[in-house]
Amino acid sequence: MARSEPRERLLRTASELFYREGIxxxxxxxxxxxAAVTRATFYRHFPGKEDLVEAYLDVEDAHIRAAFAEAEASTDNAVARLELVIEGLAADVARNHTRGCPFINASAEYPDAASPVREAVARHREWFRSTLxxxxxDAGTADPELAAGELVLLRxxxxxxxxxxxxxxxxxxxVAAARRAAGLD
Structure with a gap:
């Protein structure tokens, strides 16, 4: 869907409210x-509230993907990238996620694993785990799948x-537990 200022305003407003108060x-x-838009504008951009929830989760997903891409672009050293990712995850929690994980919070409100919202959560978590x-x-961790699982749980x-x-x-x-799980200590 094309980006427009009213759509972005709806998404920003919903994201703040969903995260702060619950979906x-x-x-x-x-x-x-x-968001200072009409209902018609809302429905022109989002066929229903669940579509807006999915867009909210897509924005959250894009933010973490961007952080990984930034770490990737900043160094060719795999161990240094891993350290940057751990520090980046810590910084993200401090700056952006002071009320818990938006994906876990959304999952708690959408218990049906087959719902589009839960599918969006599952896609994000699978990407996160596989990227880790x-x-x-790349950093030479002895059991990368196990360590990735540990990092997901730690986050x-x-x-x-x-x-x-x-x-x-x-x-x-x-940070200490993440570094141990990643084999950095």
Whole structure:
């Protein structure tokens, strides 16, 4: 779908509200009102609320993909890239995900694994895991699949722990555990 300022406003508004208050807690009328668009404009860009939720998750996915691409472009050294990714994941939680993981939060609100929202979550998580596996393999990690699984779990836990206990308390444990899982310590 073509990008337009009203569509981007809808998406920005919905993303902020969905993340802060929950997806089901925020209705289309509120999104339309706060984005200062008409209902017709909303439906021209998103056939329904679930389509907007999928677009919200696509934006979240694009942000993390961009962070990985930035690490990839910054150095040819695989170990240095891995270190950048771990630090980048920590920085992302501190800056952008202080209320937990948007993918986990969306999954909690869409329990049907066959729903389009859950399929979007599954695609993101599979990309994340496979990208970590490839990065770990390039860095010479002994068991890259196992280490990738550990890093996925650590990131999930870090987002929840950061929300519940505060990121300043969780960050050192996340970074240390992630470095051990990646074979950097």
């Amino acid at each position: 089901h807690a925020v209705g289309v009328d509120r999104i339309v009102s706060e 596996t490839a990065l770990l393999a 999930d836990a870090a987002m929840v722990g950061g929300y519940l206990d505060g990121w300043d308390r969780v960050r050192p444990a996340f």
